[in-house]
Amino acid sequence: MKRVLLLIFLLIFAYKTNAQSFPGDVTISPQAGVSLSTYFTSKSGFDPRIASTGGIIIEYYFTRVWSLRSGFIYDQMGVRDNLGYTQKLDYVTVPINANWHFGNRNNFYLNFGPAVSLLLDGRAENDQGDIIVLTDDTGAKFQEYDLGVTLGIGYKFYIDRKTQLFLDYQGFGSIWNIVENLPYDVRNSRNAFNIGVVFTMDPMKGFRRR
Numbered sequence: 001m002k003r004v005l006l007l008i009f010l011l012i013f014a015y016k017t018n019a020q021s022f023p024g025d026v027t028i029s030p031q032a033g034v035s036l037s038t039y040f041t042s043k044s045g046f047d048p049r050i051a052s053t054g055g056i057i058i059e060y061y062f063t064r065v066w067s068l069r070s071g072f073i074y075d076q077m078g079v080r081d082n083l084g085y086t087q088k089l090d091y092v093t094v095p096i097n098a099n100w101h102f103g104n105r106n107n108f109y110l111n112f113g114p115a116v117s118l119l120l121d122g123r124a125e126n127d128q129g130d131i132i133v134l135t136d137d138t139g140a141k142f143q144e145y146d147l148g149v150t151l152g153i154g155y156k157f158y159i160d161r162k163t164q165l166f167l168d169y170q171g172f173g174s175i176w177n178i179v180e181n182l183p184y185d186v187r188n189s190r191n192a193f194n195i196g197v198v199f200t201m202d203p204m205k206g207f208r209r210r
């Protein structure tokens with residue numbers, strides 16, 4: 001009986017160990033979620049904009065606990081102003097983050113680092129469908145890109161040795177002014193809550209089967 005229990009314990013331990021990521025692993029993670037964005041500014045009268053977000057995250061593991069996290073995220077930022085318009089600033093964001101994996105089987109992760117956001121479209125729209133092109137129809141000049149810092153935390157649920165489901169929070173904050181020709185600074189702030197799937201692959205062999 002003791003030998004049977006010992007064998008079961010060893011099998012469970014081996015599965016938990018193999019389920020973790022290894023140095024050299026590359027993961028690809030499609031994700032989707034909801035974001036709440038606003039402005040860091042001295043001017044009042046703004047409410048958060050609620051929008052969808054999505055993208056692809058790519059990671060390279062240097063060790064079992066440290067990885068480089070990047071990818072492409074479609075970010076819908078902006079605010080709801082006191083004139084009844086929703087200011088919509090749509091970006092593609094590229095994070096360049098360190099990612100620390102910790103906890104039992106390294107299920108938890110904490111990522112941090114810089115990110116660059118490229119402006120795709122800038123407009124304001126009210127409930128009647130009236131549209132103002134922020135980059136053309138106003139005196140304010142929006143920067144074509146934004147630079148900020150990101151911080152996120154998440155949890156992975158292991159489905160099998162090469163697939164995990166994850167939930168996470170990702171925050172972004174600008175470090176410089178995104179609008180010129182205004183008497184005050186405007187900086188983006190975004191909080192996103194995501195769900196996605198992690199697929200582990202070997203750069204030389206394709207999807208890994210351990």
